[in-house]
Each structure stands twice: as C-alpha cells, then as structure tokens.
Amino acid sequence: MARGRISRLSVRDIRFPTSLGGHGSDAMHTDPDYSAAYVILETDAEDGLKGYGITFTLGRGTEVVVCAVNALAHHVLNRDLGDIVGDFRGFYRQLTSDGQLRWIGPEKGVVHLATAAILNAVWDLWAKQEGKDPRRLLSCIDFRYITDVLTEEEAHEILQRGQVGKREREEQMLTEGYPAYTTSCAWLGYPDATLQQLCSEALKDGWTRFKVKVGADLQDDIRRCQLIRNMIGPEKTLMMDANQRWDVPEAVEWMARLAEFRPLWIEEPTSPDDILGHAAISKALAPLGIGVATGEQCHNRVIFKQLLQAKALQFLQIDSCRLGSINENLAVLLMAKKFDVPVCPHAGGVGLCELVQHLIIFDFISVSASLKDRMCEYVDHLHEHFKYPVRIKKASYMPPKDAGYSTEMKEESVKKHQYPDGEVWKKLLAAPGD
Ligand SMILES: C[C@H](O)[C@@H](O)CC(=O)C(=O)O
Numbered sequence: 001m002a003r004g005r006i007s008r009l010s011v012r013d014i015r016f017p018t019s020l021g022g023h024g025s026d027a028m029h030t031d032p033d034y035s036a037a038y039v040i041l042e043t044d045a046e047d048g049l050k051g052y053g054i055t056f057t058l059g060r061g062t063e064v065v066v067c068a069v070n071a072l073a074h075h076v077l078n079r080d081l082g083d084i085v086g087d088f089r090g091f092y093r094q095l096t097s098d099g100q101l102r103w104i105g106p107e108k109g110v111v112h113l114a115t116a117a118i119l120n121a122v123w124d125l126w127a128k129q130e131g132k133d134p135r136r137l138l139s140c141i142d143f144r145y146i147t148d149v150l151t152e153e154e155a156h157e158i159l160q161r162g163q164v165g166k167r168e169r170e171e172q173m174l175t176e177g178y179p180a181y182t183t184s185c186a187w188l189g190y191p192d193a194t195l196q197q198l199c200s201e202a203l204k205d206g207w208t209r210f211k212v213k214v215g216a217d218l219q220d221d222i223r224r225c226q227l228i229r230n231m232i233g234p235e236k237t238l239m240m241d242a243n244q245r246w247d248v249p250e251a252v253e254w255m256a257r258l259a260e261f262r263p264l265w266i267e268e269p270t271s272p273d274d275i276l277g278h279a280a281i282s283k284a285l286a287p288l289g290i291g292v293a294t295g296e297q298c299h300n301r302v303i304f305k306q307l308l309q310a311k312a313l314q315f316l317q318i319d320s321c322r323l324g325s326i327n328e329n330l331a332v333l334l335m336a337k338k339f340d341v342p343v344c345p346h347a348g349g350v351g352l353c354e355l356v357q358h359l360i361i362f363d364f365i366s367v368s369a370s371l372k373d374r375m376c377e378y379v380d381h382l383h384e385h386f387k388y389p390v391r392i393k394k395a396s397y398m399p400p401k402d403a404g405y406s407t408e409m410k411e412e413s414v415k416k417h418q419y420p421d422g423e424v425w426k427k428l429l430a431a432p433g434d
C-alpha cells in the first residue's frame with residue numbers, strides 16, 4: 001500500500017564537467033557535460049522515504065529543464081502517493097496533458113524531459129515502499145495514440161505469456177546478468193592512443209561488444225574503425241553511432257564505405273524525426289548486413305510506433321529519461337515485443353545505466369523472454385556518484401538488489417556538482433578564460 005502525501009518537491013541542476021576529457025563526445029555533441037535535472041520527492045509518511053528522479057542533459061539547458069519541473073510541480077504537491085499510483089495512467093495523462101504546458105510539448109522536448117524526471121522519482125518512491133509488482137503495470141500505461149497497434153488486451157496477453165518460464169529467467173539474470181556492450185572506448189573526441197588503451201583494457205575485462213562513434217569525417221572513421229576492428233578481431237561485435245549527422249543518401253553512401261568493418265548496426269544515421277528516412281536507410285543497408293538502431297532522441301511512444309510500423313529500425317533503443325518514465329517505456333517494450341524487434345537500450349549519459357538496467361531486465365523476464373540480438377549499452381562514467389551504482393560482471397549487468405529505481409545520488413556529489421555554485425563549478429568558472 002503506497003503511503004504519504006507529497007509534501008515537498010525539490011529540483012537541482014547537477015553537472016559533471018565530462019567535456020574536459022572528451023567523455024561522451026560524438027559527431028554532433030562535441031563537448032557534452034553529462035548533467036541532470038535531479039528531482040527529490042518527500043512525503044509526510046513516517047517511513048521518511050524519499051523518491052529520487054533524474055532526466056539526462058548535456059550541461060547548458062539543464063536550468064531550462066529545472067524550470068519546467070517547477071512548472072509541473074503543482075500536479076504533484078499535496079497529492080497522496082496512493083492516489084497517484086492508484087490511477088497512474090490518469091496521473092501520467094494529467095502531467096502530459098496540462099492544458100497550458102502541453103503547448104510547449106506535447107509529450108516532447110523540455111517539458112517531456114521534466115515529466116520523466118518527476119515520474120522517475122515517483123517510481124523510485126513507490127518501488128521503495130512496495131517493491132515491484134508487474135501485475136499493476138498495465139494500469140500505468142497511457143494507451144492513447146497507440147491502440148491501432150497495441151490494445152490493452154493485447155498487452156495483457158503479452159504479459160500473461162511472459163509468465164511462462166519467468167522463474168528460470170529470473171534465476172538466469174541472478175547468475176549470469178544481462179549482456180552489455182561498451183561505448184566508453186571510442187568517443188569521438190578521444191585520440192587514437194586513448195581508444196587503443198581503453199579497448200585493450202576492455203578486452204582484458206571480457207568485453208565482446210563495442211560501439212564506436214562515427215560521422216564527422218569519413219577518413220577519420222575508416223582509420224578508427226580499422227583500428228578497433230583489428231584490436232577486437234573478426235568475431236566480436238562492433239556497432240557504429242552517427243548521432244544524426246547525415247542526410248539519408250549520405251548515410252547510405254557513408255555506411256557503404258564502413259561496411260568492410262562489419263558493423264551490426266548504424267545508430268541514429270539521420271534526424272530522429274525522419275521515420276521514412278530511417279526506413280529507406282534500413283532497406284538500403286539490409287543487403288550489407290547492417291541494421292538501423294535508434295531511439296535515444298525519440299520523443300515518445302507515437303514515434304516508436306511509427307518507426308515499428310514503417311520497418312524503420314532493426315534495434316530499438318529505449319531511453320529511461322527521454323520518454324515519460326517507466327509508464328511510457330512499458331508501452332514501447334510491449335510494442336517492440338508485438339513487432340518482434342529487439343530492444344537494446346540507450347545508456348550513454350549520467351545515471352542512464354542505473355535506470356535502464358531495471359527496464360531491460362524486466363523486459364527479459366516478463367516481456368521478450370529472449371536474449372537474441374539483445375544487449376544493453378554501458379558507459380563507464382560517473383557511477384561513483386550514485387548511492388546504488390550498477391554492478392557489471394563479465395560484461396553483463398547484474399540485477400540491482402536495492403529497492404527503488406537506483407536514482408539517488410550521493411549528497412556529497414550533488415553538493416560539489418550543483419551548477420553554478422558547487423565547489424567544482426566555482427573553481428572551473430573562476431578559471432582564466434571563462
Ligand atoms: C552525448 C552522448 O554522450 C551521446 O553521444 C550518447 C550516445 O549517443 C550513445 O550512448 O549512444
């Protein structure tokens with residue numbers, strides 16, 4: 001039974017200066033400072049539990065998301081947690097359909113990121129109080145705009161079928177974990193020597209799947225892909241990520257040149273809004289054995305629906321902070337199952353690995369029941385700032401055992417990285433040249 005009235009919502013602007021080391025860089029985001037709008041919910045319940053939620057940003061603009069969270073706060077404050085989760089679908093719709101705020105969305109952009117941060121905090125709080133209960137999950141999904149491909153009844157049938165063999169899959173996760181791939185060796189801003197060093201360390205640590213950033217300069221890409229393929233050998237899996245850099249014909253031509261390095265997928269080859277463009281690229285690259293992956297900048301379940309309908313992607317990348325939290329991600333997992341498209345979540349950012357591990361392990365246990373062509377992204381940055389960091393063993397995510405959504409940061413880290421008056425930023429902003 002969920003307890004307490006939401007008595008306080010606070011939101012902080014937390015930034016980590018990752019751009020100083022080129023961490024997280026790609027062909028479009030050359031200097032990201034991994035950041036988050038960090039929401040904390042408190043209740044008047046005696047248990048003293050708090051809910052922590054984040055949404056991921058790249059530095060500048062986090063203050064805009066913080067504003068949007070504050071603009072949504074009146075929907076949450078003074079609400080009873082029991083009432084919220086008792087009609088979670090209604091609450092989701094209340095947030096996403098605010099009669100004034102939806103004009104600056106709807107269900108996309110800053111206002112949707114803010115929704116994700118708030119709802120992630122609600123899920124964290126609820127899970128800490130009650131543990132996870134898949135039976136109630138369907139009632140959290142807003143099926144509006146997707147019933148033409150997935151009705152509530154069909155979703156129910158999928159979850160029912162997911163009950164078969166569930167215990168064995170739980171056991172499998174507890175012993176083996178969920179397979180992961182690493183992006184941390186080959187950010188675009190890393191010099192070749194760094195790429196080589198990180199790649200050889202990753203190989204020693206047992207990684208078998210690697211992603212490399214591409215898209216800014218073809219000759220550069222050929223050199224870096226050659227380098228990484230030579231290091232990992234012919235058998236290991238390589239993925240490429242262009243972060244929306246190309247036009248459609250350019251994507252096809254560029255990938256034809258990189259095909260010799262046998263990438264499993266090209267990720268975000270073009271604008272994330274270009275559904276038919278993704279379909280055209282998928283069709284053109286299929287004979288080369290290259291799939292298209294996308295999702296980290298997909299606004300909402302409607303875009304995912306159309307990508308699936310148009311056969312525009314072969315690997316679907318959910319994101320724990322861009323969609324409207326677990327509520328909307330559940331809808332997407334269920335649609336992916338219906339279309340038989342493997343889900344390989346996006347996790348390149350601060351805290352994304354912590355959150356998305358819950359979703360993908362749930363997907364395996366209760367929805368997809370398969371590991372075929374599936375893996376979850378891992379980046380080796382900033383986990384030390386979280387109270388319940390991910391655990392990776394033999395290149396796999398080991399299931400989190402603490403209650404909640406693993407969203408809570410260490411208070412010390414929050415204080416130091418709060419923008420602009422945390423210790424780290426005070427020093428950086430005072431440095432000459434700033
Ligand atoms: C700016 C981010 O680091 C982005 O490059 C992450 C990404 O595309 C991924 O992890 O995939």
Ligand SMILES: [Mg+2]
Binds near residue numbers: 241348
């Ligand atoms: Mg990506």
